[in-house]
Amino acid sequence: MGHIKKGELTQEEKELLEVIGKGTVQEAGTLLSSKNVHVNCLDENGMTPLMHAAYKGKLDMCKLLLRHGADVNCHQHEHGYTALMFAALSGNKDITWAMLEAGAETDVVNSVGRTAAQMAAFVGQHDCVAIINNFFPRERLDYYTKPQGLDKEPKLPPKLAGPLHKIITTTNLHPVKIVMLVNENPLLAEAVALGKCYKVMDLICEKCMKQRDMNEVLAMKMHYISCIFQKCITFLKEGENKLETLIKSLLKGRASDGFPVYQEKIIRESIRKFPYCEATLLQQLVRSIAPVEIGSDPTAFSVLSQAITGQVGFVDAEFCTTCGEKGASKRCSVCKMVIYCDQTCQKTHWFAHKKMCKSLKDVYEKQQSEAAKHKSQEEKPGKLDVNSNHVNEDQPEAEVGVSQENSTPDDAAEGEREPGDEAGAARAQDAPTGPQLSEE
Numbered sequence: 001m002g003h004i005k006k007g008e009l010t011q012e013e014k015e016l017l018e019v020i021g022k023g024t025v026q027e028a029g030t031l032l033s034s035k036n037v038h039v040n041c042l043d044e045n046g047m048t049p050l051m052h053a054a055y056k057g058k059l060d061m062c063k064l065l066l067r068h069g070a071d072v073n074c075h076q077h078e079h080g081y082t083a084l085m086f087a088a089l090s091g092n093k094d095i096t097w098a099m100l101e102a103g104a105e106t107d108v109v110n111s112v113g114r115t116a117a118q119m120a121a122f123v124g125q126h127d128c129v130a131i132i133n134n135f136f137p138r139e140r141l142d143y144y145t146k147p148q149g150l151d152k153e154p155k156l157p158p159k160l161a162g163p164l165h166k167i168i169t170t171t172n173l174h175p176v177k178i179v180m181l182v183n184e185n186p187l188l189a190e191a192v193a194l195g196k197c198y199k200v201m202d203l204i205c206e207k208c209m210k211q212r213d214m215n216e217v218l219a220m221k222m223h224y225i226s227c228i229f230q231k232c233i234t235f236l237k238e239g240e241n242k243l244e245t246l247i248k249s250l251l252k253g254r255a256s257d258g259f260p261v262y263q264e265k266i267i268r269e270s271i272r273k274f275p276y277c278e279a280t281l282l283q284q285l286v287r288s289i290a291p292v293e294i295g296s297d298p299t300a301f302s303v304l305s306q307a308i309t310g311q312v313g314f315v316d317a318e319f320c321t322t323c324g325e326k327g328a329s330k331r332c333s334v335c336k337m338v339i340y341c342d343q344t345c346q347k348t349h350w351f352a353h354k355k356m357c358k359s360l361k362d363v364y365e366k367q368q369s370e371a372a373k374h375k376s377q378e379e380k381p382g383k384l385d386v387n388s389n390h391v392n393e394d395q396p397e398a399e400v401g402v403s404q405e406n407s408t409p410d411d412a413a414e415g416e417r418e419p420g421d422e423a424g425a426a427r428a429q430d431a432p433t434g435p436q437l438s439e440e
């Protein structure tokens, strides 16, 4: 076949394009085995069969074409679109993923200079943006598990590649979540292992910045996770279970409004320490964060998270107060103002939240009564009525009971650890925690 010209399709190739839209995978398979069909043929706009399949959201067709040798990086489209761009525009997450796994390059731009991620963001396909920006093939990590050059040992012990890859590919960059992921894996939760991991991430960061097609998003992500790992190491060196102390430090709120100042400072510091000061992304982040007073919106986490995973569109989604995970649904039964993934996250946050719960409850009730004033109400103003209208139904009664039991000893332990925090202790006393959570 050799040279492929735009628009010079054989009869079978024309049929293939139709079958991709309306036919079955079997029909397409039969056509693809014909001598008169080239898998990378081009229609008059320079679209390949794979681009058609991606745009039409046909995952099975995409897989079939890739098996038949479709070129995922074909760049003959009249406006410079690639199959990955069509996949991202269609908003199909599986196809976007399939293109990336097949080796789609993420930094190719269309005729107006936009990458696939930028095009997807433009049309509001934020899930696809997140998938593209966070794609990091396992092979790129496995490279470091073999000794390179004069090294006697690999930079990354092979057993660490799996757990590290899991963290690298996360779309939730909340520092508490990252520390939780480290803490749940005994192989990782150890200073020597983390030291190797963060050095490998620094190397990947450097590679992302020095390669011809720079990837600032991935570089920033690697650098940021590396910084969190270095914090973990600092805490681990202090003794047993120190990652729990780090999580507490990240969640501890200041007295005036409960804002987690340490967390904000850690994230700001990591961004500032990004070693490539000429990077556009760094300058953007600094411009967005620098004028914001600590405690005001946007937080450094939201700015960073938006820049890296592109999750701007999730305004309606609920995020866990503790770990930032999307889709949290368990509300604090007292104040209704904070939301968690599960009991573990609620329990982890309780030492900080207990100081704010009562005042948040007042805020909530004020909001409710103001909302009630605005509508003519027939219903009784009873507290339960108000609650049942607004509490997420997913929260089981048992949930509250269990977390209450657990939070009481935690509470006591916290008191021992911080004898100096008299204000906190006093506040905890005039707002007895047990009874409050077990209400309802």
Ligand SMILES: [Zn+2]
Pocket: 320, 321, 322, 323, 324, 325, 328, 340, 341, 342, 345
């Ligand atoms: Zn959570």
Ligand SMILES: [Zn+2]
Pocket: 332, 333, 334, 335, 336, 337, 338, 353, 357, 358, 360
């Ligand atoms: Zn509460």
